[in-house]
Amino acid sequence: MEIDINKIRDYDVQGIDHSDAHDYADAYISQATYDDPKTGERELNDEEIEGISSSDKYDLIMKYIH
Numbered sequence: 001m002e003i004d005i006n007k008i009r010d011y012d013v014q015g016i017d018h019s020d021a022h023d024y025a026d027a028y029i030s031q032a033t034y035d036d037p038k039t040g041e042r043e044l045n046d047e048e049i050e051g052i053s054s055s056d057k058y059d060l061i062m063k064y065i066h
Contacts, residue, residue, distance in 0.1 A: 003048055005056045007035040013064045027061045 011032035016024060029052070032044040052060075 001048065001051075003034065003044065003052050003056075005052065005060060007037075008044075008060065009033045009035055009041065011060060011064065013061050016061075016065065024058075024061055024065070029057060029060060 012030050013027055014030040015026040015028050017026055020026065029049050032049055033041060034044050034048075035041050
């Protein structure tokens, strides 16, 4: 299943190191709530979070930080 990041409603980011600003290479999404069109709002599992593209993860992390 492809995750549409526009349907992620709430998420948490861990591993933020501001001395690594702009890259945030160690930051990761630890939890995310998704508005699934088939089942309604639910938690994404680890596999689904890992399946989010790197560029989308980076966008979510930047949005979280700012």
